[in-house]
Amino acid sequence: MKEQQPPLEEPPVVENPDGLRTEEYFVNMGPQHPSTHGVLQLVLTINGETIVNIEPHIGYIHRSIEKMCERDTYRQIVHLTDRMDYLSCHMNNEAVCLAVEKALEVEVPERAKVVRTILSELTRLASHQLWWGVMGMDLGAITTFLYGFRDREMINDIFEETCGARLTMNYIAPGGLMYDIHPNFQRRTKAFVEHFKKKLPEYDRLLSDNIIFRKRTEGIGILSKEDAIAFGVTGPTARASGFSCDVRKKQPYSAYDRVDFEEILLEAGDSFARYKARILEMWESLKIIEQLIDNIPEGEHQVKTRQVIKLPKGEFYQRVETARGEFGVYIISDGKKSPYRLKFRSPGFSNLFVLNHLAKGAKIADLVAIMSTLDLVMPDIDR
Amino acid sequence: MIESIEYWLHTHFSPAWAGFLGWVLVGAVYLGIFAILGLVLVYVERKVAAFFQLRLGPMRVGPWGTTQTIADAIKLLLKEPVTPDKADRFLYNLAPFFVVTATLMALALTPFGKHLQAFDIDIGLFFLLAVSSVGVVGILLAGWASDNKYSLIGAMRSGAQIVSYELSVGLSLVTMLLLTESLQLSEIIESQQAGWWIFRGHVPAFVAFVLFVIAGTAETNRGPFDLPEAESELTAGFHTEYSGLKFAFFFLAEFVNMFMIAVVASTVFLGGWMPFHLGDWAAFNAVMDFIPGPLWFLGKVVFIMFLMMWFKWTFPRLRIDQLLTLEWKYLLPLNLANLVLMAFVVLMKWHL
Numbered sequence: 023m024k025e026q027q028p029p030l031e032e033p034p035v036v037e038n039p040d041g042l043r044t045e046e047y048f049v050n051m052g053p054q055h056p057s058t059h060g061v062l063q064l065v066l067t068i069n070g071e072t073i074v075n076i077e078p079h080i081g082y083i084h085r086s087i088e089k090m091c092e093r094d095t096y097r098q099i100v101h102l103t104d105r106m107d108y109l110s111c112h113m114n115n116e117a118v119c120l121a122v123e124k125a126l127e128v129e130v131p132e133r134a135k136v137v138r139t140i141l142s143e144l145t146r147l148a149s150h151q152l153w154w155g156v157m158g159m160d161l162g163a164i165t166t167f168l169y170g171f172r173d174r175e176m177i178n179d180i181f182e183e184t185c186g187a188r189l190t191m192n193y194i195a196p197g198g199l200m201y202d203i204h205p206n207f208q209r210r211t212k213a214f215v216e217h218f219k220k221k222l223p224e225y226d227r228l229l230s231d232n233i234i235f236r237k238r239t240e241g242i243g244i245l246s247k248e249d250a251i252a253f254g255v256t257g258p259t260a261r262a263s264g265f266s267c268d269v270r271k272k273q274p275y276s277a278y279d280r281v282d283f284e285e286i287l288l289e290a291g292d293s294f295a296r297y298k299a300r301i302l303e304m305w306e307s308l309k310i311i312e313q314l315i316d317n318i319p320e321g322e323h324q325v326k327t328r329q330v331i332k333l334p335k336g337e338f339y340q341r342v343e344t345a346r347g348e349f350g351v352y353i354i355s356d357g358k359k360s361p362y363r364l365k366f367r368s369p370g371f372s373n374l375f376v377l378n379h380l381a382k383g384a385k386i387a388d389l390v391a392i393m394s395t396l397d398l399v400m401p402d403i404d405r
Numbered sequence: 406m407i408e409s410i411e412y413w414l415h416t417h418f419s420p421a422w423a424g425f426l427g428w429v430l431v432g433a434v435y436l437g438i439f440a441i442l443g444l445v446l447v448y449v450e451r452k453v454a455a456f457f458q459l460r461l462g463p464m465r466v467g468p469w470g471t472t473q474t475i476a477d478a479i480k481l482l483l484k485e486p487v488t489p490d491k492a493d494r495f496l497y498n499l500a501p502f503f504v505v506t507a508t509l510m511a512l513a514l515t516p517f518g519k520h521l522q523a524f525d526i527d528i529g530l531f532f533l534l535a536v537s538s539v540g541v542v543g544i545l546l547a548g549w550a551s552d553n554k555y556s557l558i559g560a561m562r563s564g565a566q567i568v569s570y571e572l573s574v575g576l577s578l579v580t581m582l583l584l585t586e587s588l589q590l591s592e593i594i595e596s597q598q599a600g601w602w603i604f605r606g607h608v609p610a611f612v613a614f615v616l617f618v619i620a621g622t623a624e625t626n627r628g629p630f631d632l633p634e635a636e637s638e639l640t641a642g643f644h645t646e647y648s649g650l651k652f653a654f655f656f657l658a659e660f661v662n663m664f665m666i667a668v669v670a671s672t673v674f675l676g677g678w679m680p681f682h683l684g685d686w687a688a689f690n691a692v693m694d695f696i697p698g699p700l701w702f703l704g705k706v707v708f709i710m711f712l713m714m715w716f717k718w719t720f721p722r723l724r725i726d727q728l729l730t731l732e733w734k735y736l737l738p739l740n741l742a743n744l745v746l747m748a749f750v751v752l753m754k755w756h757l
Binding site: 055071388 | 454457458459460554555558629631632638639640718719720721722723724725726727
């Protein structure tokens with residue numbers, strides 16, 4: 023005899039405004055579900071098709087990266103950050119390196135700064151392309167997925183040639199770059215920019231101007247500026263609500279202080295605004311790359327640092343703008359070769375918990391659309 | 406050939422047996438058509454999707470991957486048919502047969518060519534509409550019996566959707582019935598001797614065609630209306646729990662349903678197996694007549710199916726309330742107005 027487990031609690035009976043008596047019920051969305059993009063579990067309370075409550079359960083791929091950092095040397099920590107938000111690995115690498123350099127009071131060569139910026143923007147583009155494809159797929163337009171991947175492939179090829187890896191690069195190292203850029207880097211990046219400038223309007227034609235897409239996103243899941251600040255939402259998600267939070271503008275690092283670009287700020291705060299913000303950000307990224315790609319200064323690609331870096335005693339914080347928002351590295355050093363404590367502030371974590379606030383009262387299909395516009399990457403949230 | 410088989414049957418058996426065996430043979434042939442149609446359509450869909458998505462599609466098994474779907478079919482046959490623990494076993498196993506039977510009954514009416522039709526009854530179109538709605542019973546049963554909330558949501562969506570869009574399918578066909586003056590499929594095609602209805606029926610015929618293709622797509626749970634399956638929301642909708650052959654039944658039925666919508670559209674609007682003629686161009690018309698009827702018919706069907714695949718692979722999916730709004734607030738009033746307009750056209754005898 024199998025034992026029958028009793029239900030957790032009896033779902034309440036709801037009296038709807040139209041006089042219909044319905045029963046709320048639970049649905050487990052995930053951890054194995056096509057649109058949670060990884061192993062996120064959402065416990066949904068649903069009334070018919072309308073969502074009453076969402077309870078996100080995380081931790082399915084927790085790998086205790088922060089604890090591992092306490093064991094590793096500062097050079098080894100960098101490669102762990104690749105495995106967090108794998109779609110913005112260059113930015114994550116850069117955050118750790120900037121924090122270490124800040125502690126060591128080392129000035130990075132100009133060449134490394136510019137290359138870091140270009141790589142960051144290429145990563146942002148690749149991340150947004152993937153997000154765009156997945157966004158279409160979540161709404162049922164599978165074709166966008168492959169269009170997004172077509173263009174992302176070119177960036178991955180550039181990365182592969184330069185760093186030897188396509189996903190977890192581990193290329194930016196404390197003191198500069200691991201090694202100098204590939205001779206083809208400039209040529210191929212320029213070719214990509216030319217290619218993508220032609221293809222980006224195609225994204226708009228295929229998805230942004232589609233009437234079904236507009237109806238599915240406009241006015242759905244509105245996030246007010248106050249809520250964005252209260253929940254600690256950052257990145258394009260917050261900027262679509264009018265919250266100016268671009269670290270590249272607020273605290274410029276690397277070469278961001280010498281390039282001309284705009285912080286995308288939209289007012290609406292709905293799903294479509296979040297979508298539009300990322301599309302516009304891609305144009306800005308292209309602009310940044312165009313300004314820098316011909317002006318990579320000659321010279322050393324890194325400064326000499328000790329093989330085993332020892333940071334001075336103290337606390338160091340550095341934040342960067344990743345594709346998903348503000349990524350922070352907080353190092354407490356006790357003067358040894360590995361940190362006493364290291365804390366990552368990941369953008370996805372704060373962005374995820376705004377979901378219940380946004381999708382309450384929406385339909386199941388809207389939940390998927392909203393979740394897609396938050397652009398969640400689960401390894402980034404679980405760490 | 407058909408006559409020789411019939412002659413052979415009648416010389417070797419008593420008339421009653423001969424008639425019975427004749428029907429068995431026809432049934433077997435249609436089962437074969439069903440299976441082959443399913444396999445071919447799955448292959449075509451995958452190739453068309455690949456074409457829209459900048460990829461090659463199946464390429465490995467057989468020349469240009471043509472035997473890929475056969476390999477897939479064998480895989481499905483060999484898979485274990487899993488039944489969930491708490492499923493209603495009887496209804497769970499019954500559901501796929503409802504869907505397949507409904508599709509097969511509709512398929513029997515297909516007018517492949519002149520006199521090349523198994524079942525030419527005088528209420529053909531009405532029968533088609535009636536039979537194709539039986540499929541929804543199977544979907545509802547599948548969703549209910551699976552004991553899975555995703556399946557249930559999918560099935561309820563499907564029920565609401567098919568019942569709503571049935572109205573538009575019916576009304577757009579009623580609009581055309583004013584022109585054809587018959588429900589029998591062969592007579593509908595014969596009535597287009599002087600030109601296809603989509604050309605001769607003026608604006609209302611074209612509007613009815615567009616409405617029929619939209620509503621027909623919705624009825625087959627495809628394209629932007631695939632809410633009952635909605636992979637990104639409900640994993641696989643009403644057939645989440647099905648595997649092996651039972652899943653294959655749902656899968657094939659969907660493709661054959663699409664074929665049936667294309668068949669009705671080409672029969673009523675595009676003249677079925679009737680070749681394309683241009684006024685007084687005798688030479689051109691003779692060339693067109695030279696192409697056999699079944700080819701004309703299949704060509705039109707393929708054209709409409711390509712249209713349906715085109716918007717399936719381009720558009721995002723609608724939301725359930727938007728779907729019902731589209732039907733009840735836009736398509737239905739438009740259809741009714743179109744019907745009145747068509748009645749006026751027929752009254753003025755503009756279509757002759």
